[in-house]
Amino acid sequence: MTKTQVTWYATTLSVVIISVAAGIGGKGALKLLKLEVPQWADLRSSVTLNCQYDTGGDSLYSVKWYKDEHEFFRYTPGLNPKTLVFNLDGVNVDENKSSSTVVTLFPLTRKSSGNYKCEVSTDAPNFPTVVGDANMTVIALPEDGPRIEGLRQWYTVGDYLEANCTAKMTFPEAQVTWYINNLEVDSYLLERYALEVSDGPFYNSTLGLRFLLKKDWVDTNKYKMDVKCAAKVSGADAKMDETSVRLRAVTDHTLSQERHIYNTGAVFTNYWLVILTIFVLHCYGTQN
Numbered sequence: 001m002t003k004t005q006v007t008w009y010a011t012t013l014s015v016v017i018i019s020v021a022a023g024i025g026g027k028g029a030l031k032l033l034k035l036e037v038p039q040w041a042d043l044r045s046s047v048t049l050n051c052q053y054d055t056g057g058d059s060l061y062s063v064k065w066y067k068d069e070h071e072f073f074r075y076t077p078g079l080n081p082k083t084l085v086f087n088l089d090g091v092n093v094d095e096n097k098s099s100s101t102v103v104t105l106f107p108l109t110r111k112s113s114g115n116y117k118c119e120v121s122t123d124a125p126n127f128p129t130v131v132g133d134a135n136m137t138v139i140a141l142p143e144d145g146p147r148i149e150g151l152r153q154w155y156t157v158g159d160y161l162e163a164n165c166t167a168k169m170t171f172p173e174a175q176v177t178w179y180i181n182n183l184e185v186d187s188y189l190l191e192r193y194a195l196e197v198s199d200g201p202f203y204n205s206t207l208g209l210r211f212l213l214k215k216d217w218v219d220t221n222k223y224k225m226d227v228k229c230a231a232k233v234s235g236a237d238a239k240m241d242e243t244s245v246r247l248r249a250v251t252d253h254t255l256s257q258e259r260h261i262y263n264t265g266a267v268f269t270n271y272w273l274v275i276l277t278i279f280v281l282h283c284y285g286t287q288n
């Protein structure tokens with residue numbers, strides 16, 4: 001038998017025996033009140049697991065923590081030292097922030113994902129025990145973001161509103177969504193860019209926004225527009241970036257037309273004028 005198997009066997013056995021003993025013991029005062037293990041944990045943060053119990057007046061004997069049935073932390077008030085940490089791949093216990101009810105893990109790795117179990121015993125006859133377990137999945141939330149980029153402060157009717165929202169170095173890929181005035185933006189106004197994959201793997205997801213600003217739009221939106229981008233990774237709460245832009249009401253259809261002529265038209269006008277002049281001169285020349 002390997003060491004792992006022995007540990008697992010011993011644990012399972014003690015849980016069974018003790019549960020039975022607690023049943024027969026009659027006192028049944030030991031209760032697990034709650035076990036808090038986040039369902040999603042960010043790879044770049046620490047995580048605190050919380051096991052709340054009521055010993056029903058008996059003295060606490062031990063609190064043991066297991067990940068996937070392997071013990072990694074033990075708190076025994078009657079022993080010195082009170083805390084004991086067992087090496088386990090992906091489980092880094094911050095001993096200074098771990099005690100009779102909490103265990104803090106930092107840094108996390110992808111291997112920190114798994115099933116976490118808290119097992120509490122008192123020193124009442126037959127060491128009654130209660131257990132609770134929960135699953136935790138490690139993800140990587142967007143590093144410094146998501147970020148809205150490329151947006152100007154002012155837009156005028158006829159302008160293209162263009163921006164990107166990027167969620168960087170996430171795991172797995174982030175689902176990026178744009179909202180304008182709290183309504184999800186239709187997909188035909190979006191530009192999809194290829195996912196960037198870095199070692200890890202980590203993903204950079206970019207979703208662009210691109211649409212022509214129309215006059216009725218500016219009027220109904222009272223010259224201001226709230227723009228928001230959300231990046232969601234797995235089932236964790238989405239991370240947001242938001243801003244607002246001003247819209248200029250151009251009564252002035254003419255202004256933009258003038259600008260258009262000035263920018264592009266002028267060149268053509270001059271060009272045709274030159275051709276025409278040459279033509280006229282030519283005709284004049286041949287007639288004489």
Ligand SMILES: *[C@@H]1O[C@H](CO)[C@@H](O)[C@H](O)[C@H]1NC(C)=O
Nearest residue numbers: 092093094095096097106107
């Ligand atoms: C824990 O505390 C000890 C002594 O107070 C200190 O030397 C050590 O650096 C601390 N460890 C961490 C991970 O904070």
Ligand SMILES: *[C@@H]1O[C@H](CO)[C@@H](O)[C@H](O)[C@H]1NC(C)=O
Nearest residue numbers: 114115116132133134135136
């Ligand atoms: C944890 O995940 C395992 C395997 O994915 C599943 O069988 C088990 O029911 C889950 N436990 C809890 C408490 O959700």
Ligand SMILES: *[C@@H]1O[C@H](CO)[C@@H](O)[C@H](O)[C@H]1NC(C)=O
Nearest residue numbers: 149150162163164193206208
């Ligand atoms: C959005 O990102 C794409 C790809 O990185 C880039 O080509 C484009 O210029 C960006 N657009 C804006 C408005 O920043």
Ligand SMILES: *[C@@H]1O[C@H](CO)[C@@H](O)[C@H](O)[C@H]1NC(C)=O
Nearest residue numbers: 168169196197198199203204
């Ligand atoms: C993803 O973004 C990060 C942070 O800006 C950058 O360092 C990395 O090179 C990007 N990955 C790829 C594949 O471009």
